Amino acid sequence: MERIAKGRRGLPDRRERHRAAGFVVGSGLLLALALFSAGCGRGSSDPVGTWRGLVGNPSGERVAFTLEVTRNGDQYVGALVNGEDRTNSTSGSFDGKTLRLRYDFYDGELTAVVVGDKLTGAFERQWKKQNLRRDLTATRAPAAAFAPGEDAERISGEWILKVGEAPNQRLWRAAFERRGGEVRGTIIPVSGDWGRLAGTFDNGRLALHRFDGINARNLLVQLTPQGTLEGTLDLGLYDPVRKVVAERLDANNKAAVASLPDPNNYTRMVDPTEPFRFSFPDLDGKLVANTDERFRNRVVIVSITGSWCPNCHDEAPVMQEFYDRYKAAGLEVVALAFEYTGEKDRDLEQLRIFAKRHGVRYPMLLAGTTEDGEAQRKMPQLVNFGAYPTAIFLGRDGRVRHIHAGFEGRATGERFTRLKTEMEARIRQLLEEGHGENE
Numbered sequence: 001m002e003r004i005a006k007g008r009r010g011l012p013d014r015r016e017r018h019r020a021a022g023f024v025v026g027s028g029l030l031l032a033l034a035l036f037s038a039g040c041g042r043g044s045s046d047p048v049g050t051w052r053g054l055v056g057n058p059s060g061e062r063v064a065f066t067l068e069v070t071r072n073g074d075q076y077v078g079a080l081v082n083g084e085d086r087t088n089s090t091s092g093s094f095d096g097k098t099l100r101l102r103y104d105f106y107d108g109e110l111t112a113v114v115v116g117d118k119l120t121g122a123f124e125r126q127w128k129k130q131n132l133r134r135d136l137t138a139t140r141a142p143a144a145a146f147a148p149g150e151d152a153e154r155i156s157g158e159w160i161l162k163v164g165e166a167p168n169q170r171l172w173r174a175a176f177e178r179r180g181g182e183v184r185g186t187i188i189p190v191s192g193d194w195g196r197l198a199g200t201f202d203n204g205r206l207a208l209h210r211f212d213g214i215n216a217r218n219l220l221v222q223l224t225p226q227g228t229l230e231g232t233l234d235l236g237l238y239d240p241v242r243k244v245v246a247e248r249l250d251a252n253n254k255a256a257v258a259s260l261p262d263p264n265n266y267t268r269m270v271d272p273t274e275p276f277r278f279s280f281p282d283l284d285g286k287l288v289a290n291t292d293e294r295f296r297n298r299v300v301i302v303s304i305t306g307s308w309c310p311n312c313h314d315e316a317p318v319m320q321e322f323y324d325r326y327k328a329a330g331l332e333v334v335a336l337a338f339e340y341t342g343e344k345d346r347d348l349e350q351l352r353i354f355a356k357r358h359g360v361r362y363p364m365l366l367a368g369t370t371e372d373g374e375a376q377r378k379m380p381q382l383v384n385f386g387a388y389p390t391a392i393f394l395g396r397d398g399r400v401r402h403i404h405a406g407f408e409g410r411a412t413g414e415r416f417t418r419l420k421t422e423m424e425a426r427i428r429q430l431l432e433e434g435h436g437e438n439e
Helices: 014-023 251-259 310-329 344-358 374-378 414-432
Strands: 049-056 062-072 075-082 085-088 091-094 098-103 108-115 118-127 130-140 157-163 170-179 182-188 197-202 205-211 216-223 229-234 242-248 279-281 287-289 299-305 331-339 364-369 390-394 400-405
Touching (some): 049 118, 062 130, 062 216, 075 091, 075 098, 075 205, 098 118, 108 130, 197 216, 299 414, 310 331, 310 344, 331 344, 331 374, 344 364, 390 414, 400 414
Parallel strands (some): 331 364
Antiparallel strands (some): 049 062, 091 098, 098 108, 118 130, 170 182, 182 197, 197 205, 216 229, 229 242, 279 287, 299 390
């Protein structure tokens, strides 16, 4: 898809999109990239503080980000901040010139040179079978870089996003709200939410962004007199910027609501009368299969996951919670992980880091890689699989009773609470069934 040029249906070009992101704004709004005065800087010998800047996507787009650096003795911690979300580094160092922050759970590292009030460097991580580098620049910023701006209630609430153009247009959900001087929100494809986005609403223009080490994304839209939001959505990576039109999710657009993909009916079994089969090595290299005694006459949740997937990090603590609560009653949980590199030792190490981070005590199996077509080859019983994570609920007879694509995390608010409640109700129902009985 071609990039959207200036003047086409009134959509902004790249410079205008950057203006929308809060880099050049009016109406008394403080610069989102506040150039803090040199007199307030700590000097090149101390990276501690709040930094705001731009991180680049391979597509050429740039996304606003916030980094908060703290120090405990010789150890430095860098938090990538997105509203209430904080992605903290697992280790960090500073040698008087270069700041290094390691994010082990994403196999990534931020390296930057600090000179006075300027930080310049890159965030690098493994992406599939290659190294992905995103250049970044930032300047020191005061603790609060956002001012209230105009009434954000005009865009608060739930919306339906039409992303792209026919015949490849997608329908996604979105929700926005005002939090003090910021606007926060999330976007919810069928594969799960994007986490919290944060930004501004000023002069009718909504600018939200997120950089969490994995994803770097912008939503830049204008509120029209008709009450719609129109502009662009940057999906990150190598994806082209897409046109987006949003309508409020209410009784007036029931047809659009009905057309939204349903995560409960997205992925299905080729033959639902068959038991779901798996057989892959665990973190110690031991083969674990659905026919093992530990799964016999047990309710099983199979989580298709990956350590590189933010939504999978959201789902894992919930699965562990269910496992702890219902294991004695007959529940088992098993994760089938598809990792990036295909290098067995490296992929296993990432899964160990994932398990340690979330206190996972159910088995995690290395099922394969994210190479195109591999998941289908390893799980040929599934039709239309494509969301990480995907939760498969098996009855005591080993047959699939339900499949939920994606995971709506804490950023979705009530939807997160409702999903947990629905999952727990399904677990309890399956546990109450006798061996081999149907729903």
